[in-house]
Amino acid sequence: MTWPVRTPSAYVLGHVRAVLPDRVVDDARIVVEAGRIVAVGPHPKGARADLDGGGLLCLPGLVDVHSDALTREFRPRPGAALPAGFALRSVEQKLTAAGITTAYHGIAFQDRTAVGIPIESPREDVVYDALLDHSAAGVDHRVLHRLDIRCPGGVRRLADRLDALPEATPLVSHEDHTPGQGQYADPATMEKWLMEAEGFTTHDARRHVAELRADRDDRLDQRDRSLRWLAELAGAGRIRLAGHDPADASDIERLRASAGTVAEFPTTVAAAEAARQHELLVVAGAVNVLRGGSHAGNVSAAELVAAGLVDALTSDYLPSALLPAATELVNRGIADLPAAVGLITSGPAAVAGLTDRGALVAGRRAHLLLADIGGRWPVVRAVHGPFDQAG
Helix, strand or coil: CCCCCCCCCCEEEEEEEEECCCCEEEEEEEEEECCEEEEEEECCCCCCCCEECCCCEEEECEEEEEECHHHHHHCCECCECCCHHHHHHHHHHHHHHCCEEEEEEEEEECCECCCCCECCCCCHHHHHHHHHHCCCCCCEEEEEEEEECCCHHHHHHHHHHHHHCCCCCCEEEEECCCCCCHHHCCHHHHHHHHHHHCCCCHHHHHHHHHHHHHHHHHCHHHHHHHHHHHHHHHHCCCCEEEEECCCCHHHHHHHHHCCCCEEECCCCHHHHHHHHHCCCEEEEEHHHHHHCCCCCCCCCHHHHHHCCCCCEEECECCHHHHHHHHHHHHHCCCCCHHHHHHCCCHHHHHHHCCCCCCCCCCCCECCEEEEECCCCCCEEEEEECHHHCCC
């Protein structure tokens, strides 16, 4: 089928396989008025449709709550920074091609990268301002505020941003990538990254990692101050707080005590189980599912899904991974189609506190995706995004 260049705010989409929260309707009709879904159900015999879905799978537009694709688009190679407007348009096309209609772009408030290298470009203010100035088409661009809790400059800049935000509750994730804990529990993982991605020698990589670990010990007071500040904000309902790379039950207990609601990328089964016990929402990586495991040697996301310990999958750095990760879970018998789709739609919407999207349910926004899942990998055929409609 061919979706119109600009979809009207009222239309009828017929003859699709609609993935509802609890079942799949094989020959369905979806009625949209004022940009909202008003009815979803079997297609009545002889009933008209403005658009014929031709039997394609219809699911809600994907919600991605942690994407680093935008900062990578700004600087695809060292020293090769791109104009802000172009980078945004470019990444937007990739998001739409992947079926993503709501994207939370990870903007890092820190002076150094996750592996302790001075940040060249883009700085967080450049990315943030570019997002604010961007006139979006089919993607609802939002911000995931990523804070390195060891970095006082990052804390000050984040505080300034939060003070200037409107009433909406922002999503904030705090992290500490110091080798020897969290994502880099095995320091050799960071050493390997430095050698492969940054061109370090073995000797220099080991020395750099040792310096980072010593530096962390010198910044424990800053870490504690940052966590107290975030806890105050979260407790007052000013932010939605996520903890990045929790490794054990104690990390989860600290996050819960700080009024955190989300555990991002738990690195062990124990951390994910503790998050579930404390009723925290758990986010895992879609690329982890596709690879069959973590690139850093941490827990398998598919293993966590199979154990019922995941609420949402996120692309992290590869937007095209979301939908294939869901179908891969189905193909491997780990989840049925409604449950797998929920991990990339309603689950991440809940993580972000969005109640107006993420499910083919009356009253939700008509963010719709049509896909062909007949081949080895799914293909997105059409997307009806947030700004193609009223409401």
